[in-house]
Amino acid sequence: MNSTIAWITARGLFGRRRFLLLFPLPLIFIGITALAASIDTADEFATPVLVGIGVAVVLPLVALIVGTGVLGSEIDDGTIVHILTKPVPRWKIVLSKMVVASAVTAFVAGGSAFVAGWMTDGPKLGLALAAAMVIGAIAYCSLFLALSVVSRRPVLIGLLYIAIWEGLLSNVVSGTRVLSVQQYVVTLAQKLAGTDLLMSTVKLPAAIIMTVVVTLGGLYLAITRLRSFSVAGETS
Amino acid sequence: MSEQSMIHDIGYQRYQGQRLGPRSIFGALYVHGLRAAFGLGRSAKAKIFPWIAVGLIGVIALVIAIARSQGSDDVGYADLPSIASVVVLVFLAIVAPELVSRDLRNNLLPLYFARPVSRAAYAGAKLLSVVSAIWLMMAGPQTLIFAASAFGQGDVFGELRGLLGGWLVAAVYAFVFGGLGVLIASLASRRAFAAGAIAAVFLVTLPVAGVLMSLGNKTLESLAPLASPTMLPEGVREALFPADNMPIGNYGPVYLAAGVLVPALCALQLILRYKKVSL
Numbered sequence: 001m002n003s004t005i006a007w008i009t010a011r012g013l014f015g016r017r018r019f020l021l022l023f024p025l026p027l028i029f030i031g032i033t034a035l036a037a038s039i040d041t042a043d044e045f046a047t048p049v050l051v052g053i054g055v056a057v058v059l060p061l062v063a064l065i066v067g068t069g070v071l072g073s074e075i076d077d078g079t080i081v082h083i084l085t086k087p088v089p090r091w092k093i094v095l096s097k098m099v100v101a102s103a104v105t106a107f108v109a110g111g112s113a114f115v116a117g118w119m120t121d122g123p124k125l126g127l128a129l130a131a132a133m134v135i136g137a138i139a140y141c142s143l144f145l146a147l148s149v150v151s152r153r154p155v156l157i158g159l160l161y162i163a164i165w166e167g168l169l170s171n172v173v174s175g176t177r178v179l180s181v182q183q184y185v186v187t188l189a190q191k192l193a194g195t196d197l198l199m200s201t202v203k204l205p206a207a208i209i210m211t212v213v214v215t216l217g218g219l220y221l222a223i224t225r226l227r228s229f230s231v232a233g234e235t236s
Numbered sequence: 237m238s239e240q241s242m243i244h245d246i247g248y249q250r251y252q253g254q255r256l257g258p259r260s261i262f263g264a265l266y267v268h269g270l271r272a273a274f275g276l277g278r279s280a281k282a283k284i285f286p287w288i289a290v291g292l293i294g295v296i297a298l299v300i301a302i303a304r305s306q307g308s309d310d311v312g313y314a315d316l317p318s319i320a321s322v323v324v325l326v327f328l329a330i331v332a333p334e335l336v337s338r339d340l341r342n343n344l345l346p347l348y349f350a351r352p353v354s355r356a357a358y359a360g361a362k363l364l365s366v367v368s369a370i371w372l373m374m375a376g377p378q379t380l381i382f383a384a385s386a387f388g389q390g391d392v393f394g395e396l397r398g399l400l401g402g403w404l405v406a407a408v409y410a411f412v413f414g415g416l417g418v419l420i421a422s423l424a425s426r427r428a429f430a431a432g433a434i435a436a437v438f439l440v441t442l443p444v445a446g447v448l449m450s451l452g453n454k455t456l457e458s459l460a461p462l463a464s465p466t467m468l469p470e471g472v473r474e475a476l477f478p479a480d481n482m483p484i485g486n487y488g489p490v491y492l493a494a495g496v497l498v499p500a501l502c503a504l505q506l507i508l509r510y511k512k513v514s515l
Contacts, residue, residue, distance in 0.1 A: 065428075
């Protein structure tokens with residue numbers, strides 16, 4: 001962890017207009033929850049709203065934009081060279097970027113999930129959902145951070161993962177659920193809250209182990225690839 | 237300056253040939269955009285994703301063709317766009333920033349507009365090439381279904397009517413998706429953020445509209461699909477060819493109007509956006 005790199009990263013995220021992109025998503029999430037809570041009963045709308053919008057869309061998209069942005073935009077701009085030439089270990093660079101990305105994602109997704117969960121079924125669900133979102137934010141950010149070092153098109157691969165793997169396949173082929181971060185988050189939230197409002201599809205130990213594996217695997221991949229990173233121009 | 241005042245003649249020559257007008261520039265921009273969307277004339281890396289997407293939709297078309305040859309009438313030409321819409325969305329999120337955001341990022345717009353091409357023509361050419369690319373992504377596989385089923389059973393004209401209807405539905409999808417996608421991409425200079433923004437708009441509105449539909453209010457159920465660019469074309473399809481796919485009630489004309497207005501407003505907004513060269 002290097003506070004200078006973390007500070008530069010945070011300024012790069014917050015200092016531009018594009019950061020405003022992150023706010024409509026949680027606002028829509030909370031707004032729809034409020035609207036549904038005023039009309040429908042909790043067991044009717046909990047899954048489509050909390051899981052369908054919050055866990056399946058807000059969390060991965062915020063993590064995709066932030067997670068690929070913290071390191072990816074430096075690689076795109078070429079400013080990564082300035083960091084790589086400083087006597088800072090590569091693992092510290094990756095870890096600093098990771099901490100900033102996870103914190104921002106966890107704040108945006110976890111905060112809105114806390115409000116939405118509270119409105120749905122009281123503070124217990126709110127806290128459980130927020131905690132699961134924070135864990136999910138760490139796993140997703142690690143995954144997308146690794147993607148941004150491994151590939152020059154991290155957003156493309158991340159979108160394919162979110163839209164096709166988690167969105168389409170998980171609904172049809174149940175076997176892919178064990179390999180989908182979205183399902184871990186749902187399972188964790190359901191077990192933490194001890195509620196029947198959410199449906200968990202993977203077992204709790206599997207969810208915990210896989211979350212740890214995804215997080216550490218992503219970090220390891222990002223660090224090793226950054227060690228042998230070659231600077232090149234934009235792809236055609 | 238006269239010839240005599242020249243110190244060195246280093247061989248610069250004026251272009252003597254015929255100068256093609258703005259229309260040719262429009263055509264060139266359009267053709268280049270369409271080719272670039274499918275990775276033609278670009279590196280092998282850039283070809284991987286578009287052709288994976290084409291392949292995925294082709295597989296969907298094959299499955300539909302096989303189902304139809306077995307005598308199933310549940311899925312037709314007009315069903316393909318909605319089944320393929322997620323793949324098309326990812327394709328859009330990659331292609332629109334590719335065509336629009338890179339020009340912004342590399343500060344190419346002043347160079348473009350130094351030529352006799354109007355800003356509206358530039359915007360129109362980019363928009364049209366994305367719309368055509370998306371339409372081809374869906375209309376091509378639909379034609380594949382037609383080729384597989386029309387010459388098997390014999391009712392060629394019935395199949396042809398279905399194919400033309402399918403093409404029309406694909407065009408509605410292409411204009412709504414392309415219009416919104418290019419407009420969003422033109423507001424971001426970084427491809428990654430443009431792609432994220434497009435995906436965010438399409439992915440978040442879909443479950444929102446779904447939740448609004450399920451709240452139990454009849455009017456809301458009929459009008460909620462208007463809130464999602466992914467569902468809107470499906471509503472337009474329901475208005476054009478009623479088949480009980482989507483509960484739009486008596487609001488068919490509203491959907492038809494929205495299906496025309498949304499792309500038109502996006503195009504207008506895009507032209508207004510290019511009054512400024514920078515962001």
